Amino acid sequence: MSHLEEKTIKTEKIFSGKVISLQLEDVELPNGKTSKREVIKHPGAVAVFAITEDNKIVMVEQYRKALEKTIVEIPAGKLEKGEDPMECARRELEEETGYGCDEMDWLISFYTSPGFADEIVHLYIAKGLKIVEDAASPDEDEFVNLMEVSIEEALILLKEQKIYDAKTAYAVQYLQLQEALKK
Structure with a gap:
C-alpha cells in the first residue's frame, strides 16, 4: 500500500x-x-481527432445541457459495456459525422476529473476519411452540426471559448504542435 x-x-x-x-x-x-x-x-469514453485530406479537423457543434450552451467538439461518445475503445471510436465517428476512415490510431488516454470521477477518455486520430454510404445516425436524443475547420480556425474557436472542453483543446494543441515540429 x-x-x-x-x-x-x-x-x-x-x-x-x-x-x-x-x-x-x-x-x-x-x-x-x-x-x-x-x-x-463512468464507463469511459472515446474521442476522435479526425483529419481530412486538406488538413481540416472534423468537429461537431452540440448543445451541452450541463453548460447551458452550445460548444464545438471533436466527435466523442461513451463506451458500451465490454466495447473495445477503438471500435467505439469508429462507431462514434460514423454516427456523428458520416465518416469512416482507413486509419485509426490511439494517441493517449486521460482521466477527465480524477478528484471525483473515474471517467477515462481514449483519444484516437483518424486519417483517410471517407463518406460512409448509409452511415449510422446519431443517437435519437443527439443533435449535431458537422464542421470542418483549419487549425487557424480552431485556435480562434478556442480563444472565443466555443471550443471549451479538454479533449478538443488537447486535439487542437496536438495538431498545432505537429505543425510546429514540421517547420
Missing part, C-alpha cells in the same frame, strides 16, 4: 443512472483518520 493511498472502509451507492453512478465512500486516510469521498463512476 502506498503511503498516500486511501483505504475504502464503506461504500454507499447514492444514485445509478444511464451514464453515471454516484457513490459515497468512507475512507481511511494515510494518517489513520477517516474522511468521506463522493465518487462518480
Whole structure:
C-alpha cells in the first residue's frame, strides 16, 4: 500500500443512472483518520481527432445541457459495456459525422476529473476519411452540426471559448504542435 493511498472502509451507492453512478465512500486516510469521498463512476469514453485530406479537423457543434450552451467538439461518445475503445471510436465517428476512415490510431488516454470521477477518455486520430454510404445516425436524443475547420480556425474557436472542453483543446494543441515540429 502506498503511503498516500486511501483505504475504502464503506461504500454507499447514492444514485445509478444511464451514464453515471454516484457513490459515497468512507475512507481511511494515510494518517489513520477517516474522511468521506463522493465518487462518480463512468464507463469511459472515446474521442476522435479526425483529419481530412486538406488538413481540416472534423468537429461537431452540440448543445451541452450541463453548460447551458452550445460548444464545438471533436466527435466523442461513451463506451458500451465490454466495447473495445477503438471500435467505439469508429462507431462514434460514423454516427456523428458520416465518416469512416482507413486509419485509426490511439494517441493517449486521460482521466477527465480524477478528484471525483473515474471517467477515462481514449483519444484516437483518424486519417483517410471517407463518406460512409448509409452511415449510422446519431443517437435519437443527439443533435449535431458537422464542421470542418483549419487549425487557424480552431485556435480562434478556442480563444472565443466555443471550443471549451479538454479533449478538443488537447486535439487542437496536438495538431498545432505537429505543425510546429514540421517547420
